[in-house]
Amino acid sequence: MAQRIMPTGLERHFDPGEMLVSKTDMKGRITYCNQLFRTIAGYSNKELLGQPHSCVRHPDMPRAVFKHLWAALEARREVFAYVKNMASNGDHYWVFAHVTPSLNGSGQVIGYHSARRAPERSILSDVIEPLYRDLRAIENGEDNRKVGLQKSTNRLADILEEKRTTYDQFILTL
Numbered sequence: 001m002a003q004r005i006m007p008t009g010l011e012r013h014f015d016p017g018e019m020l021v022s023k024t025d026m027k028g029r030i031t032y033c034n035q036l037f038r039t040i041a042g043y044s045n046k047e048l049l050g051q052p053h054s055c056v057r058h059p060d061m062p063r064a065v066f067k068h069l070w071a072a073l074e075a076r077r078e079v080f081a082y083v084k085n086m087a088s089n090g091d092h093y094w095v096f097a098h099v100t101p102s103l104n105g106s107g108q109v110i111g112y113h114s115a116r117r118a119p120e121r122s123i124l125s126d127v128i129e130p131l132y133r134d135l136r137a138i139e140n141g142e143d144n145r146k147v148g149l150q151k152s153t154n155r156l157a158d159i160l161e162e163k164r165t166t167y168d169q170f171i172l173t174l
Contacts, residue, residue, distance in 0.1 A: 040093050
């Protein structure tokens with residue numbers, strides 16, 4: 001998995017009734033993934049276990065979305081997000097992810113659980129893809145990655161403020 005994979009521009013699909021499932025430890029390393037996740041991602045169980053979940057991150061994904069996701073998880077909240085992932089050969093696949101902290105018997109967070117469904121195509125094309133292009137352009141428009149991330153995060157916050165909504169409400173009402 002160490003080699004850099006280039007996006008092919010080809011999209012993979014899975015059925016709306018199917019679900020990709022994975023679990024990670026506290027650092028985001030994969031501890032479990034179901035067969036559908038492995039099939040769509042194009043990796044074996046051996047290749048995925050112990051790897052950072054970001055190994056399937058597509059370069060088109062704005063870092064601001066993941067910043068929000070991790071902030072919600074660190075606050076012990078569930079989060080929903082549209083995510084573009086990349087398969088082992090460079091193909092991509094979109095998911096509507098529901099990520100939750102996993103707790104032990106004492107209520108301590110011991111990792112994270114993600115269940116992902118196929119998103120509605122119209123939501124992607126009408127809202128998510130244009131938004132993500134905008135956020136990535138902001139992130140890529142800065143020489144300093146931290147500055148780009150902050151500006152992109154600020155832009156997302158401004159959009160939510162203009163809509164008078166929260167991130168969660170915005171995503172769940174699409």
